[in-house]
Amino acid sequence: MMSLLSTLVPFVFVMTVVVFFHELGHFLVGRWCGVKVDAFSIGFGPELFARVDRYGTRWRLAAIPLGGYVKFHGDPNAASVGTSEAVSTMSPAERAVTFAAQPVHERAAIVAAGPIANFILAIVIMTGIFYVEGRSILLPRVATVQADSAAARAGFAPGDVVTSIDGQPIRSFVDMQKIVSASSGVALAFGVERDGHDVSLTATPERRDVKGALGTASIGVLGVAASTDPHDVRTERLGLGDAAAEAAHDTWFVIDRTAAYVSGLVLGREKPDQLSGPIGVAGVAGQVAKIGIGPLFNLIAILSISIGLINLVPVPLLDGGHLLYFAFEALRGRPMSLGAQEFGFKIGLALVSMLMIFATYNDLAHYARG
Known part of the structure; x- marks a missing residue:
């Protein structure tokens, strides 16, 4: 009960x-x-x-x-x-x-x-x-590259810092994950900083089934791990205006990626089993509530x-x-x-x-x- x-x-x-x-x-x-x-x-x-x-x-x-x-x-x-x-x-x-x-x-x-x-x-x-919480930023630095992965075939190397994807500036590892996870099978142009030099790489994230709160979800995977160096992590405090701009940016990202998923569904690139209903939402809400009120409001x-x-x-x-x-x-x-x-x-x-x-x-x- x-x-x-x-x-x-x-x-x-x-x-x-x-x-x-x-x-x-x-x-x-x-x-x-x-x-x-x-x-x-x-x-x-x-x-x-x-x-x-x-x-x-x-x-x-x-x-x-x-x-x-x-x-x-x-x-x-x-x-x-x-x-x-x-x-x-x-x-x-x-x-x-x-x-x-x-x-x-x-x-x-x-x-x-x-x-x-x-x-x-x-x-x-x-x-x-x-x-209230600021913005936690993990530098988009590559710590390791998985063998025989999309990143390995594209030429990524440990120490690379991703600066852009398809011309869009990348500020954090999370920014990179958001784009990669929603782009399975899509060739992406990466701007990379390597040993002080700018390098251009092209990689196509592979579709992989990942177990999450709702079961197994298919997402795009590059095959790189984030840096664990404490110097690559910082918390950025935001004023009200910057916080609102960041919120608008994230809202638009969700809208854009949802529209991309729906179009991929119509074109046959995406699986319809990613759709979830009230039971799935209830399960996620229950799990997120255990983490804290902040994550629960983020879910809202x-x-x-x-x-x-x-x-x-x-x-x-x-x-x-x-x-x-x-x-x-x-x-x-x-x-x-x-x-x-x-x-x-x-x-x-x-x-x-x-x-x-x-x-x-x-x-x-x-x-x-x-």
């Missing part, structure tokens, strides 16, 4: 924070645009707690912590798909505060505010971590970016699907037909459901393999 609680409590905490800020983005911009909000829900299913504020919004906490929603006035459902018949019978004043009555650019802003709030949350959390930041990106996918039911509908409406000068919207909603529901089932299957398979 204690083991189960040590996993579920961090998972519920992490998901609640990420979902709350996503829905808060929709809520705040909706209110700013003059839309009445009927309900703000964290979780789905049976209601555990609720209160109604002075604006008539019902704030509710539900039993299943796997999402949430903001229901705007006049919407027939929490997904804001279609237009309720009740809207046509409303008075002009009441109809004016419905979501459907707003100009298309305001509806698009309300929808986009959710994913944007996720990115902002990630940057704020990372900024706080960098500001990473998941917040992921939730933001997923919601921008142009699939009906997700925020990206709504934005796609609004783009068609702006181009055509009128909304898509209710039938077309509802059909798209069904397709989106089927796709999202299949993705959840597949991700859950991956989680169970990972745990079964140990």
